[in-house]
Amino acid sequence: MGFGHGHHRPEGSGPAYGDEARYAVERERDLPTTAHEREIARGLEMGLPGADSIVDRTIPTFSRGELPHFAGINTFLKAPYLEDVKRCGEYDVAVVGVPFDGGTTYRSGTRFGPQGIRKISALYGPYSFELGVDLRESITICDLGDIFVIPANIEKAFDQISKGIAHVYESGAFPVVLGGDHSIGYPTTRGVAQHLTGNLGIIHFDRHVDTQETDLDERMHTTPWFHATDLPNVPPKNLVQIGIGGWQAPRPGVKVGRERGTTVMTVTDCVEMGIQQAAERALDVAWDGAEAVWLSFDVDCLDAAFVPGTGWPEPGGFLPREVLKFIQIIADAAPLAGIEVVECSPPYDNAEITSLISTRVICDTLGCLVRSGHLPKRS
Template identity: 30%
Template sequence: MGKYQPKDSFESPRFCGPRTFMRLPYMEQLDSDMDFIITGIPFDTGQSFRTGARFGPEAIRDFSVLLRPYNPEQDINVFDYVSGVDYGDIPVVPGYINATYDKIVENLFPVVDKGIIPVVLGGDHAITLGELRAIAKKHGPVALIHCDAHADTWDSYFGEKYNHGTPFRRAAEEGLLDIKRSIQVGMRGGLYGTQDLQDSRDLGFEVWSTNQFKKAGVERMIETIRTRVGGGPVFFSFDIDFLDPAFAPGTGTPEVAGASIDDALALVRGLKGLDFVGFDLVEVLPAYDHGQITAAAAANIVYEFLTLIALGKRERTNN
């Protein structure tokens, strides 16, 4: 059994105690027995329409107390194989994105350097650039699996180079990504012009729209991602607006005709065996989230991230 695991809800009701992810121990110190940490980055100054994703980590944690350690879809008790904690939130500098990037690198690099996998709760998508800077300091350029309605490869927005629409262009320019192994899935919605998506392809990303994903089906999409990524370290970034607003109304830039939560979960589950070195889930905006629909989807996707970590460790242990 993992040293750090959730409280037993048969002994302590879920509504008791502080809201940590899955009721994991709250710790701000690192330990060699940790396989992963959950951490929030409550920053939303990079948002361009609705703001409020700074409250996303809190909302995801609040719903996550309902999650249980055994994942029947993957037939694994997650904490039989991995140990992890809720590391709290990385301190951010509201209104100052570059200072916040420095904080992210300063706080995440020690985690990554110890071989602990960070699982980050956003915050808007601008934060991912800081995460990738920290991860690349340890692993070099990594493959990116990016599920999103938007490519986030604009060169600038209102003349500014850093916001939630630009992180993957900056990451490519800074050499943080192994572009030939990277893929973007779920693009949809109106654009300012054909160049909006062509920019991603010009940078070297493989790009799939939501319609292409739906026509191909989940199994083919999984095969495509696995073929593209191959071996080597992988970072998985999931924007909750990948989902249709029926499943995720609480987000900053919703786009209709998105993926279902069923297909999203099946897609994540199908990626077991890849060499994941980091995850994030971003753009949850609780002010627009009636009935915790979005928080429920987000918490369950993060749960599948933890399951992927556990499956990877079980496979390495058995081999």
């Protein structure tokens, strides 16, 4: 038994690390600092050397990098803003905002999701202690800004979203989509699917099935997976829905899922079988005969206490550590086609905690893709 289990650490024996802490501390020693040094040099060149009274000569006059976290323009993780989207294929990861909440059926506000996520992402650095990954040293990330959505026309907005995500995916960059309500799940997967020769699987975290055909006579945020699984190469057998439950799962959507043979896993299912086994089951379903898998993460899969800033909060959802473990296993297992985080609504948020978990899900996904060698993509 180690330190913390009732035994004292022997005198002079060194730190009493647990397995994860030992890996983290030892892994940090092997991480390079090359990209950070380039960032510092660029800051000094483009932001002017600091005032004469500044002792630390790595500090420029104008903020041009990670520090200070409260300064700078709000891009995701302070990644460079790429105005010319035709160049996104020069980067490993391209972040795209989709500020659309025209598919919302109750509390609007997710159009401000991309802004909220970008803003709080400045709190983060590029290094994860537990994962042993420094994104700055491993991959290149750009922020393409936002897709020009049409707030008064759902179908035109969908066409814009599909065109934008198709462009990013075809370029070879890994798309990270900042939503937006969950209606965007249909046009994002449509944009990816058109560039596949095989099938696309979907791993969908949510408290709601989102599989009915229409809601309020339109394709709304309760309908994306009905229409996605109508696409010829997005079969419903490869749709796995994780965390479904509560008092907000419309019966028409449940009926569609039952008839089409989609896979549903409740929070209780996942907790009782264990997150590791639940993740393995989800991977088996999504990847069964599929060429690629899209990860769609609705923040309301978490218990309402952790995500006040969402349109349909529901008690009884996952704990953050359960979701993060789940996401890490999925991203470690195989290369993903991309990720979207949806239903983050800053007008309803408290202390930006919903935007923060949105950021963390993305960072952990990227970190595990890097750790397992899935990013950067190899030619």
